Amino acid sequence: MSNFVAIIGRPNVGKSTLFNRLIQRREAIVDATSGVTRDRHYGKTDWNGKEFSLIDTGGYVIGGGDTFEAAIDHQVEVAIDEADAILFVVDVEVGVSVMDEEVARLLHRSDKPVLLVINKVDNALRVPDTVDFFALGIDKTFHVSAINGSGTGELLDTIINVLPKTKEPEIHDLPRFTVVGRPNAGKSSFINALMGKERNIVTDQAGTTRDSIDTIYNRYGFEFVLVDTAGIRKKSKVKENIEFYSVIRALRSIENSDVCLVLFDATRSFDSQVKNIFWLAARNHKGIVILVNKWDLVEKDAQATKLFNEAIQKEIAPFVDVPIVFISSLTKQRVFKAIETAVNVYKKRSKRIPTRELNDFMLPIIQKTPPPAIKGKYVKIKYCLQLHSDHPQFTFFCNLPQYVKEPYKRFLENKIRENYDFTGATIDIFIRKK
Secondary structure, three states, X not given: OOEEEEEEOOOOOOHHHHHHHHHOOOOOOOOOOOOOOOOOEEEEEEEOOEEEEEEEOOXXXXXXXXXXXXXXXXXXXXXXXXXOEEEEEEEXXXXXXXXXXXXXXXXXXXXXXXXXXXXXXXXXXXXXHHHHHHHHOOOOEEEOOOOOOOOHHHHHHHHHHHOOOOOOOOOOOOOEEEEEOOOOOOHHHHHHHHHOOOHHHEEEEEEEEOOEEEEEEEEOOEEEEEEEOOOOOOHHHOOOHHHHHHHHHHHHHHHOOOEEEEEEEOOXXXXXXXXXXXXXXXXXXXXXXXEEEOHHHOOOOOOHHHHHHHHHHHHXXXXXXXXXXXXXXXXXXXXXXXXXXXHHHHHHHOOOOXXXXXXXXXXXXXXXXXXXXXXXXXXXXXXXXXXXXXXXXXXXXXXXXXXXXXXXXHHHHHHHHHHOOOOOOOOEEEEEEO
16 A cells, blocks of 8 residues: 655645656656646655655645635645645745745644655755744755755655555455546445345445445455545546545555446546546556446437447547446446456456467567568567566567567557457556567
């Protein structure tokens, strides 16, 4: 279970610049999506082998005057409540502001690790100006310049030292299926429809967060944990601190799941917000099933399902090998098929292909359609294998890996998908020197 580090502070102190600087330290970034929440940036990175997720809380300030300060208060309160560590960013050029003092007052009440990041200290002449910030009463202070990166190495060293040991989910030995989507799309109704009156097969228990409910579910001879999450809302609609709760919790749930059931309302279409949620799950390499809910409310003809399928695939391209199930939580139409499909995706995601079988299949294809020659140099792929990982990853060994471009990697992935059923699972293709 990933640790969360929240970057807080008043506007224009350089929070987003610091966020970009910290996650670009390493290439192992899973996501940095703007738009999952109100201008929220979310990224996963690691430092010295310790992985954590970083959230830039910029953009959660709305209105002006008292509203402005109230929004800052909410933001800090939620960060205190949800994050495992907090980076409190201030601006050496401006000095200590009233809002900085208010944020510090709120932080003093918490027992979370707080690191005071004094930004824009980009030359030695500014160091004396940092003394004023001692008045905020925060022990761990760092002089950094987010723009040029000075001081960020020491900051990262301290972040990984203050983070608590990674907590395992309470039920870590069972597959986790998470229902994600916008608010009011019918996620809880879907889970209630699944459970019905057969309470003997279900045990409810509160999840690790208040708005994510873990339910142990046992059907089809397959036991798993079903997680209901709070909805992720479009950025222009995020106005209350409760939205920040739901976003962090949904992100946590996606990170800790094996298969994400991306559920959306058929009467509202597969919009940009649903697409953001889909890609958040895909970039975290989760198995995915798309559930089109409220299908009973859509006026349909013989072509409706086909047209809906095509519209969704257009939005999620190039990752179109994803099962789409049309359901109605109200009438229970195909709700059990949705779970059967998720079980199948889980099994496919963990499927392994013997190395000899993979080479016998792929090498003749590669010989017939080799990578295009670049500058008169020919790429020769000699060998391939599937890596041991929690989702399908394949490595192809050749003489000139730098000349194998993305289109050819997609060609290799498509050939694997044509012969081996990996529907709903993301596939990574790596090209290495033999």
